[in-house]
Amino acid sequence: MQKGKIGVTTDNIFPVIKKFLYSDHEIFLRELVSNAIDASQKIKTLSSVGEFKGELGELNVKVTIDKDKGTLTVSDNGIGMTAEDIDKYINQIAFSGAEEFINKYKDNANAIIGHFGLGFYSAFMVSKKVEIRTLSYKESSKAVSWTCDGSPEFEMTEIEKDSRGTDIILYIDDENKDFLEQSKIDGLLKKYCKFLPVPVISGKVQEWKDGKYVDTDKDNIINATAPLWTKKPADLTDKDYIDFYHELMPGQEDPLFWIHLNVDFPFTLTGILYFPKIHSNFDINRNKIQLYCNQVFVTDSVEGVVPEFLTLLQGVIDSPDIPLNVSRSYLQSDGNVKKISSHITKKVASRLEDISKNSPKEFEEKWNDIKVFIEYGMLTNEKFCESALKFALLENTDNKFYKIEDYKKLIEGNQTDKEGNIVLLYSTDKDAQYSYINAATNKGYDVLYMNGQLDPHIVGLLESKIEKSRLVRVDSDTIDNLIKKEDNKEANISTLERNISTTLFKSQIPAIEKSEFIVAFQALTPSDSPILITQNEFMRRMKEMSAMQPGMNFYGELPDSYNLTLNTEHPIVKKVITNANDAIGNEINPLEAELEEVNKDIAKLNDLKKDNKELGDDDKKKLTDAESKAEEIRNKEKDIISKYADNQATVKQLVDIALLGNGLLKGEALNNFLKRSIELL
Numbered sequence: 001m002q003k004g005k006i007g008v009t010t011d012n013i014f015p016v017i018k019k020f021l022y023s024d025h026e027i028f029l030r031e032l033v034s035n036a037i038d039a040s041q042k043i044k045t046l047s048s049v050g051e052f053k054g055e056l057g058e059l060n061v062k063v064t065i066d067k068d069k070g071t072l073t074v075s076d077n078g079i080g081m082t083a084e085d086i087d088k089y090i091n092q093i094a095f096s097g098a099e100e101f102i103n104k105y106k107d108n109a110n111a112i113i114g115h116f117g118l119g120f121y122s123a124f125m126v127s128k129k130v131e132i133r134t135l136s137y138k139e140s141s142k143a144v145s146w147t148c149d150g151s152p153e154f155e156m157t158e159i160e161k162d163s164r165g166t167d168i169i170l171y172i173d174d175e176n177k178d179f180l181e182q183s184k185i186d187g188l189l190k191k192y193c194k195f196l197p198v199p200v201i202s203g204k205v206q207e208w209k210d211g212k213y214v215d216t217d218k219d220n221i222i223n224a225t226a227p228l229w230t231k232k233p234a235d236l237t238d239k240d241y242i243d244f245y246h247e248l249m250p251g252q253e254d255p256l257f258w259i260h261l262n263v264d265f266p267f268t269l270t271g272i273l274y275f276p277k278i279h280s281n282f283d284i285n286r287n288k289i290q291l292y293c294n295q296v297f298v299t300d301s302v303e304g305v306v307p308e309f310l311t312l313l314q315g316v317i318d319s320p321d322i323p324l325n326v327s328r329s330y331l332q333s334d335g336n337v338k339k340i341s342s343h344i345t346k347k348v349a350s351r352l353e354d355i356s357k358n359s360p361k362e363f364e365e366k367w368n369d370i371k372v373f374i375e376y377g378m379l380t381n382e383k384f385c386e387s388a389l390k391f392a393l394l395e396n397t398d399n400k401f402y403k404i405e406d407y408k409k410l411i412e413g414n415q416t417d418k419e420g421n422i423v424l425l426y427s428t429d430k431d432a433q434y435s436y437i438n439a440a441t442n443k444g445y446d447v448l449y450m451n452g453q454l455d456p457h458i459v460g461l462l463e464s465k466i467e468k469s470r471l472v473r474v475d476s477d478t479i480d481n482l483i484k485k486e487d488n489k490e491a492n493i494s495t496l497e498r499n500i501s502t503t504l505f506k507s508q509i510p511a512i513e514k515s516e517f518i519v520a521f522q523a524l525t526p527s528d529s530p531i532l533i534t535q536n537e538f539m540r541r542m543k544e545m546s547a548m549q550p551g552m553n554f555y556g557e558l559p560d561s562y563n564l565t566l567n568t569e570h571p572i573v574k575k576v577i578t579n580a581n582d583a584i585g586n587e588i589n590p591l592e593a594e595l596e597e598v599n600k601d602i603a604k605l606n607d608l609k610k611d612n613k614e615l616g617d618d619d620k621k622k623l624t625d626a627e628s629k630a631e632e633i634r635n636k637e638k639d640i641i642s643k644y645a646d647n648q649a650t651v652k653q654l655v656d657i658a659l660l661g662n663g664l665l666k667g668e669a670l671n672n673f674l675k676r677s678i679e680l681l
């Protein structure tokens with residue numbers, strides 16, 4: 001018998017392992033099973049190259065619980081170890097600066113274990129004693145037992161063992177008795193070993209007999225040793241992919257699309273990514289991509305390995321080039337991992353492009369389901385965006401789909417303004433913006449339907465990506481101004497009429513919280529609406545954006561600014577303007593003349609203030625006097641106009657109809673409108 005000290009520089013590493021690795025205890029099982037799988041794969045390789053000439057037998061890994069003895073055993077019939085092997089691989093854990101490192105990474109058991117090659121030693125996280133019983137494949141080797149109770153001392157003796165391979169026997173300590181429960185072990189094996197390449201056996205298959213479950217003779221095999229992603233895409237059917245998806249993600253609807261990744265240069269990567277069917281944006285779940293390293297489950301949080309927008313997908317990625325036992329920050333800075341990330345992006349994009357080319361109908365049908373993934377990708381990943389511009393679809397208000405390039409061609413002729421900008425009209429709400437959409441389609445314009453959650457951002461993106469383009473919401477201006485083809489016809493209206501009408505209409509707009517109205521005049525055609533409320537595209541977008549991102553509050557605080565545009569060519573408007581002029585023009589006219597004089601004075605005095613000059617006391621007084629005079633005249637005008645307006649049901653009616661068309665007429669104002677409408681009948 002040999003006694004010795006494990007080659008660690010720190011006096012006693014095990015208490016440290018136990019203490020710091022507490023939260024990740026369970027990975028000991030993954031480590032031991034992985035070692036057993038490696039040993040099995042190695043013997044297979046040796047056999048195939050003729051270095052091992054014996055009987056290979058059926059390779060498998062067994063996990064056995066003995067409750068009476070309090071042991072958990074991981075057995076394999078792999079290459080086994082000689083006493084020298086144990087000395088070399090188990091006894092000499094060479095490392096330096098252990099404590100420092102462990103303190104740094106104490107929250108990340110993976111990092112510690114990987115760093116020191118402590119895979120095997122993780123057994124001590126749950127054991128008071130560990131025994132290795134092993135027989136090497138090498139001819140005439142002797143079986144050995146190695147035991148260690150968690151102190152740096154071990155014992156090694158020769159033993160009787162006929163069969164090739166290794167048993168790792170864990171004497172589970174008192175705090176970890178739950179690892180002696182079959183259900184717990186089965187659960188862990190399912191988590192970490194579901195797709196390992198060698199059968200992993202855990203207990204027996206059970207059957208229901210005489211009112212309880214009893215073991216049968218059949219081994220309970222945990223894993224599918226050749227999971228779908230390791231197979232050739234050409235050998236697989238849609239059903240295979242869909243079935244595999246359900247196995248991975250139980251309880252989900254069929255996926256929309258999938259992408260089988262199969263790369264062997266410049267790194268090795270396989271995997272299958274699925275576009276899940278989601279019902280609402282609340283459904284979006286990240287962390288549904290599982291990361292494997294040679295079929296060993298590593299993690300299901302893949303940030304850093306796949307680009308952020310693809311973490312919305314589901315599936316598996318397997319790469320031996322993804323370091324198994326490292327911390328997340330290390331993973332993210334790893335060169336290989338970065339390459340993998342950009343490669344996956346490329347793959348996903350080209351697969352989507354293929355589908356859009358080869359099955360355009362299917363792509364259209366599923367567009368609304370995958371749109372959120374693609375738009376998110378376009379907004380967050382420059383490279384993906386460039387590719388996606390080729391296959392992303394635009395939907396119009398008639399539910400027709402177009403590729404961006406095709407859509408551009410469709411509208412170019414009719415929807416280019418006098419500056420040569422191509423104008424894409426869009427609606428965010430087909431009902432609320434019905435009359436505007438109607439006005440646009442009557443002019444032969446096409447209107448896009450953009451009501452998605454990310455569409456406000458996509459609007460800006462499209463503008464920057466489509467050369468010389470502008471996107472405007474259909475209700476952001478009058479139809480002629482949306483796509484200005486020529487200079488507007490001057491509204492045929494005198495200054496006096498303009499001033500009277502402005503105040504007249506303004507006085508009839510009910511107070512609406514956080515809203516501001518500007519009255520404008522435009523000579524549309526007589527058949528266009530007499531009155532129209534529009535909301536400036538730029539201001540609305542600013543507000544929308546700031547609502548989405550806290551911190552950009554300036555625009556969010558501003559009131560909504562609307563234009564109330566009067567169509568001076570419309571007979572009713574014409575009549576209202578003339579009538580008002582006839583009725584109160586005589587009263588207003590002298591006031592206007594007076595106001596003009598006062599305003600001239602004010603302008604003169606303000607001129608003196610130019611270049612930051614202080615006004616003399618005399619001038620200061622003159623200015624305040626003039627300003628209050630102007631105010632007084634305006635108030636007089638307002639009084640006259642309001643009094644007149646009181647009896648002008650047509651004006652009230654026009655204003656209310658315009659408000660109603662924009663969903664702005666509510667509460668008491670709406671009630672008044674209804675009452676007035678009935679009276680007019």
Ligand code: ADP
Pocket residue numbers: 031035036039076078079080081089090117118119120121166
């Ligand atoms: P790693 O697996 O990262 O190399 P471990 O501490 O888990 O680190 O194992 C150290 C070495 O011990 C392995 O590389 C292998 O050579 C040997 N070993 C561990 N378990 C087994 C086993 N079940 N059969 C054969 N060799 C093993």
